[in-house]
Amino acid sequence: MALSGRAALAAVVGALVVGLLVPSVAGVLGIVAALLVAVVIDLVRAGSPAALHLERAEELVQVRLSEEAATTVVVVNPSRRRVVGLVRDAWPPSCGAAGDVHRLDVPAGERRRVTTTLRPTRRGEHAAATVTVRAWGPLGLAARQRSRAVPGRVRVLPEFASRRHLPSRLARLRELDGRRAVQVREAGTEFDSLREYVRGDDVRSIDWRASARSTDLVVRTWRPERDRHVLVVLDTGRTAAGLVGEGTSGAPRLDASLDAALLLAALAARGGDRVDLLAVDRAVRASVIGARDPLPAMTAALSGVEPTLVETDMRLLAATVLTRASRRSLVVLFTGLDDAAVAEGLEPVLGPLLHRHTLLVAGVADPAVASLALGRGSGEAVYGAVAATVAAEERRAVVGRLQRRGVEVVDAPPDELAPAVADRYLALKARGRL
Amino acid sequence: MTLRRRLRRARGPLLVGALVVVAGLVLALAGARAGQGLLEPGGVDPAGSGALVAVLREQGVRVDVATRPEDVVGAGPDTTVLVAFPARLGPTGRLALAHAGADVVLVAPDGAALEDLVPGVRAAQAPPDLLTTGVVPAPGCPLPAALAAGPLALDGAVYEVAPPAVGCYAAEGVAPLAVSGRTVVLGSATPFTNEALDRAGNAALTMTLLGAHPRVLWYLPEPGAGGETSLVDLVPRGWLWGTVMLLLAGGVTALWRGRRLGPVVAERLPVRVAAAETTRGRAALYRRLGARGRAAAILRADARRRLAARRGLPPDAPTEALAAAPETLRAAAKDLLEGPDPTDDAALVRLADELDRLVRSTP
Numbered sequence: 001m002a003l004s005g006r007a008a009l010a011a012v013v014g015a016l017v018v019g020l021l022v023p024s025v026a027g028v029l030g031i032v033a034a035l036l037v038a039v040v041i042d043l044v045r046a047g048s049p050a051a052l053h054l055e056r057a058e059e060l061v062q063v064r065l066s067e068e069a070a071t072t073v074v075v076v077n078p079s080r081r082r083v084v085g086l087v088r089d090a091w092p093p094s095c096g097a098a099g100d101v102h103r104l105d106v107p108a109g110e111r112r113r114v115t116t117t118l119r120p121t122r123r124g125e126h127a128a129a130t131v132t133v134r135a136w137g138p139l140g141l142a143a144r145q146r147s148r149a150v151p152g153r154v155r156v157l158p159e160f161a162s163r164r165h166l167p168s169r170l171a172r173l174r175e176l177d178g179r180r181a182v183q184v185r186e187a188g189t190e191f192d193s194l195r196e197y198v199r200g201d202d203v204r205s206i207d208w209r210a211s212a213r214s215t216d217l218v219v220r221t222w223r224p225e226r227d228r229h230v231l232v233v234l235d236t237g238r239t240a241a242g243l244v245g246e247g248t249s250g251a252p253r254l255d256a257s258l259d260a261a262l263l264l265a266a267l268a269a270r271g272g273d274r275v276d277l278l279a280v281d282r283a284v285r286a287s288v289i290g291a292r293d294p295l296p297a298m299t300a301a302l303s304g305v306e307p308t309l310v311e312t313d314m315r316l317l318a319a320t321v322l323t324r325a326s327r328r329s330l331v332v333l334f335t336g337l338d339d340a341a342v343a344e345g346l347e348p349v350l351g352p353l354l355h356r357h358t359l360l361v362a363g364v365a366d367p368a369v370a371s372l373a374l375g376r377g378s379g380e381a382v383y384g385a386v387a388a389t390v391a392a393e394e395r396r397a398v399v400g401r402l403q404r405r406g407v408e409v410v411d412a413p414p415d416e417l418a419p420a421v422a423d424r425y426l427a428l429k430a431r432g433r434l
Numbered sequence: 435m436t437l438r439r440r441l442r443r444a445r446g447p448l449l450v451g452a453l454v455v456v457a458g459l460v461l462a463l464a465g466a467r468a469g470q471g472l473l474e475p476g477g478v479d480p481a482g483s484g485a486l487v488a489v490l491r492e493q494g495v496r497v498d499v500a501t502r503p504e505d506v507v508g509a510g511p512d513t514t515v516l517v518a519f520p521a522r523l524g525p526t527g528r529l530a531l532a533h534a535g536a537d538v539v540l541v542a543p544d545g546a547a548l549e550d551l552v553p554g555v556r557a558a559q560a561p562p563d564l565l566t567t568g569v570v571p572a573p574g575c576p577l578p579a580a581l582a583a584g585p586l587a588l589d590g591a592v593y594e595v596a597p598p599a600v601g602c603y604a605a606e607g608v609a610p611l612a613v614s615g616r617t618v619v620l621g622s623a624t625p626f627t628n629e630a631l632d633r634a635g636n637a638a639l640t641m642t643l644l645g646a647h648p649r650v651l652w653y654l655p656e657p658g659a660g661g662e663t664s665l666v667d668l669v670p671r672g673w674l675w676g677t678v679m680l681l682l683a684g685g686v687t688a689l690w691r692g693r694r695l696g697p698v699v700a701e702r703l704p705v706r707v708a709a710a711e712t713t714r715g716r717a718a719l720y721r722r723l724g725a726r727g728r729a730a731a732i733l734r735a736d737a738r739r740r741l742a743a744r745r746g747l748p749p750d751a752p753t754e755a756l757a758a759a760p761e762t763l764r765a766a767a768k769d770l771l772e773g774p775d776p777t778d779d780a781a782l783v784r785l786a787d788e789l790d791r792l793v794r795s796t797p
Contacts, residue, residue: 002693003686011683019676028679035686092701101695122703132696147696242709250708306704368710372717379779380721382786386729387717389736 001043002134007141010035035141042137047083049133049146052076052106056128056152057113062300065123065159072115073131073150077106085136085143087114090129094122095154104133120156123255124304128152157303158255162263162418169263169422173271176430192221226272229329230425231357232261232298233321236305237281237312239336244366244414253364254307256414257334260362261302263418264332264425266295271429276324279305280317289324311345318349322356330358330428332421337363337411339394342402350405358433360408362421365395367413473518473541473623475499475652480629486640487652493641496649501656503530511535513649518623520547522655536651538617539643541626542591552617554599558592558608575602577613579642583635590622618643726782727775733782734771737789744796767792 014031022030053076063069073089087104091097096119106112120126130147137143194210197217210218234240234257243250265275275294279286279302286305291297312335321331331353335346346361353359373388375381399409408428412420474482475497487497500506503526509515513536517523520543523531528550531538540547548555573580580586580602592608595601601609610621620643625636644650666674720729741756742749753771770792776782 003690005687005690008683008687008690011686012680015676015679015683018679019672023671023673023675025675028675028682031679032682086695088695090696090699092699094701094703126701129699130696134695145693145695241705241707242711243706244709250706252704252706253709309705366709366713368708369713372710372713376786376790377783379783380717382733382779382783383721383729384714384717385786386720386732387713389732390716391713393732393736 002143002145003039004136004140004142006139007035007039010038010141038139039142042139042142043144044137046137046142046144047077047081047085047106047135048079049083049085049135049144051079052083052133053078054131054133054148054150056150059152061118061152061154062157063118063120063154064157065120067119069118069120069154070115071118071128071152071154072113074111074113075104075106075133076111077108080108082107083133083135085134087134088132089114089116089150090132091116091118091154092126092129095120095126095156118154120154123156123158124306125153125155128154155300155303157299158258158262160259160262160299162259163266165263165419165422166266169267169419169426170270172426173267173429176426194218194220228273228429229325229327230264230268230273230275231321231325231329231331232264232275232277233317233331233333234258234261234277234279234286234302234305235281235312235317235333235335236279236285236307237336238307238309239312239338239341240334241307241309242336242366244364244368246368246371250368251414252307253336253414254305256364256417257362258302258305259414260418260421261332261334262295262299263422265298267422267425269294277301278317278320278324280312280320281308282310282313282316284316284320287324311341314345314349318353322352325357328357330360330425330433332360332362332425334362334364337361337365337395337398337409339398342398347401347405350402350407354406358408358428359406360410360421360424360428361402362410362412362417363395363399364417365411365413370413473626473654475654477628481627483626483628485628485631486626486644489637489641490644490650493645494648495645498649498651500651500653503527503655506530506534506651506653509534509536509649509651511537512647513537513651514539514644514647515651515653516644517541517543517547518652518654520544520551520655523547524655527655536616537647540617540619541623542621543619548593548619552599552612552614552619554596554614555612555619556594556596558594573602573611574604575600575611575613577602577611577618578646579618579639580611582642583639586625586635586639588622589624592621593619724779726777726779729782730775730785733786733789737793738771740793741796744793 011031014035018027018031021027055074055076057072057074061069061071071089073087075083075087077083083104083106085104086101088101089097090100097116098119100116102114102116104112104114128150131150132145132147134143134145194207195218197206197219201219205219205221207218207220210220234254236254240254240257241252244253244256245251261277265277268275274290275298276290277286277288277294277298278284286301288294288297288301317333325331333346336342350359369388369391372384373392375385375388395411399411402409408424410417410420410424471477471479472481474484475487476482476484478484490497498505503524506515506527507530513534515531515534515536516539517531518541520540523546528547531551538551540551543551545557548557573583573586577600586603588603588610590610592610593601593612594607595604595609595612599612599614602611602613603609612619624630625640631637631640719725738751738756739749741747742751745751745756747755753768756767756771770785770788776785
């Protein structure tokens with residue numbers, strides 16, 4: 001039940017009546033009784049929210065972060081009384097359901113659609129809260145109200161802001177393809193086809209054996225290796241939770257890693273390579289293995305992955321990688337490059353990983369530390385610069401140690417990580433290191 | 435939340451509350467110790483009557499304090515009742531006084547008290563010169579107290595006196611002191627106060643008035659007691675019941691505004707910690723410890739690394755090789771890269787700036 005502003009106004013008018021006309025207990029009681037009767041009549045005559053059928057038009061809505069989605073509730077009124085009032089389709093705050101209260105007027109036996117616009121501010125899968133219907137009585141003094149769960153979910157996918165880097169990297173990939181087709185066999189290429197010799201072809205690529213069987217000169221063409229295996233591994237432990245970037249606009253390291261992982265997956269899938277995904281901290285959080293179209297599968301799988309405040313179990317991570325990637329693969333590990341975490345976590349398990357696979361470690365550098373290192377002019381700023389220099393030096397040492405062991409390392413600030421990883425992938429592919 | 439944290443959070447309000455209670459107690463105790471105000475029998479301030487009461491007690495007169503009409507009813511002929519503020523008397527108080535067998539002294543009574551207790555005496559306008567001249571000469575009446583007092587300084591109310599009452603110190607048809615049977619009416623409270631007791635004949639007047647019987651009942655009627663109309667009774671009915679209804683309307687408004695359209699939606703949010711927190715913490719530690727030597731060493735090592743990168747040398751190259759720039763700069767560069775630790779923060783700030791300049795000026 002709910003009362004309206006009209007009821008409050010009626011009570012105030014009642015106060016005037018009592019004060020000016022009937023200043024007595026009887027007057028007060030009379031006005032109160034009149035109000036009560038009116039409210040009861042309103043409640044009895046109001047349409048019944050409980051009798052309404054509420055259903056969601058779509059059970060699952062998918063939307064990219066920072067984009068808009070609409071979710072619709074269908075209100076069916078099978079009763080014989082019209083329902084006039086308000087309906088609120090409540091969602092968790094981070095779903096950004098501004099304007100979730102709608103007017104509702106459903107005549108008996110009819111149905112209405114109520115559409116709420118969601119503008120989510122957080123990745124992940126969120127369930128709808130309750131749908132509340134408030135049905136006013138004919139006098140507009142009181143309403144019946146009922147809240148009910150109408151199941152529905154919104155899956156907020158990663159923003160994938162690095163999509164804009166994809167066309168230029170794909171062009172590089174095609175260039176790589178085309179260049180190789182006319183050149184001699186190198187590491188990282190595989191036999192493509194035989195074709196007739198045209199002037200300008202490298203004479204070293206003439207296949208004499210095939211030419212002998214033909215009337216023309218025949219050259220072999222090569223193309224970059226295809227059908228290689230790329231395994232993207234996301235470390236979702238505590239190092240992925242730290243906010244990087246300036247001030248309050250910082251985003252967790254994981255967001256930058258996700259973005260880079262998606263760009264890499266899109267690129268590798270177009271490049272004809274197989275892309276798999278693992279997200280691991282103390283357990284495997286997400287896993288996409290052998291998907292035909294890896295990008296949508298990975299986007300969906302990663303939508304709900306959040307960093308957890310635990311130390312990543314690197315043994316588990318290495319063991320999972322070794323079992324999931326049976327043949328030689330490019331393992332791209334997105335993790336933190338903190339000295340202690342790498343020394344105690346990653347380095348002890350490097351041996352078996354490097355023995356079987358090519359390892360690319362990508363770390364998200366913090367622009368806040370970089371700008372701290374430039375601080376000058378006051379004691380506070382210089383001490384900040386000193387601390388940032390120490391941090392940067394430790395990071396360089398970690399990167400150096402990893403590189404000496406044969407690990408490819410990319411260490412870039414969040415907005416440069418995705419293109420940097422993509423470029424490194426292309427470079428490795430060109431060198432035939434996959 | 436643990437109990438301790440809850441207590442800590444509530445500390446401020448608790449302290450304020452305790453302060454209010456303590457202040458209230460202190461004020462109450464201080465107020466209770468010494469009565470204050472006009473005609474207060476224990477009062478020691480100028481307006482009190484502590485001196486008079488003390489002298490009476492010394493002379494063997496028992497002085498009791500009464501505040502309720504019931505205390506007055508039992509007063510017999512051996513008692514003098516001093517009514518400090520007759521205007522506060524309700525009907526019950528006036529009735530009690532009328533039925534008491536005691537002598538009654540009314541201090542500056544108003545119309546109602548006069549009508550009920552002292553027939554023949556009515557309040558009057560004081561002639562202006564009576565107030566300005568101050569001292570009135572001879573009493574001119576048979577009241578023993580007035581005879582004993584002689585000339586007197588009286589201010590305050592004056593009365594028109596008609597038989598059977600007799601007026602004293604009468605001038606221009608009005609008198610500040612009147613006697614009617616066993617009741618004495620005095621227009622002013624001043625003679626009873628500590629401040630004025632020793633002026634003119636005040637002492638003689640008051641002592642004789644109150645010392646006539648072995649017991650004095652000092653009657654201080656409670657304000658509002660004895661059936662006085664309360665504030666609520668004075669408010670017009672319409673306002674009263676209108677306000678009651680308005681309060682109910684407030685309740686309805688609260689119900690209207692308080693009813694939410696569905697329950698509050700809660701959400702589990704991820705932890706948000708800035709990754710640079712540890713770096714900032716380390717900077718604060720350096721600063722608090724004044725680790726200038728360490729800071730300088732780190733800045734110098736970083737400058738060396740940047741210099742080496744610019745020149746294409748290994749980072750552990752000797753200072754001479756790193757600072758191989760123009761001859762004039764070489765000594766300064768060596769001093770910058772290998773000099774003593776800065777002595778204060780300002781020197782450290784300068785060192786950082788100069789190292790930057792050195793790196794920039796190196797080709």
